[in-house]
Amino acid sequence: MASMAGQSLDRAIVLFDRVVQLNGELKWPRATSKRLIERKLGKSQDALVLYDEVLNGAARPAEKREAICGRATYFLKIAATDPQNYLRAIEAYDKLAIG
Secondary structure, eight states, rough: TTTTOHHHHHHHHHHHHHHHTSSTTTTHHHHHHHHHHHHHTOOOOHHHHHHHHHHHOOOOOOHHHHHHHHHHHHHHHTTTTTHHHHHHHHHHHHHHHHH
């Protein structure tokens, strides 16, 4: 992923969407890959929506923990624009600590 051009990353997102729509065993791992690409492309808001889908869906506990961690990272990244995002990040990390 690190060596892929923007156009290739966009194509990967399309393919990951197809896998997610199949609603099979690879749904949540592929959604995770898609979130990583979207964050790399600067589409963090789209990634946040996907984190919420994982948390509200039937993902495995490890995938949900990963989504919580991703949300926390997102909120830290944008905290300079709104200090409330620091509190959101702390809440997310607290959820991880509690288990």
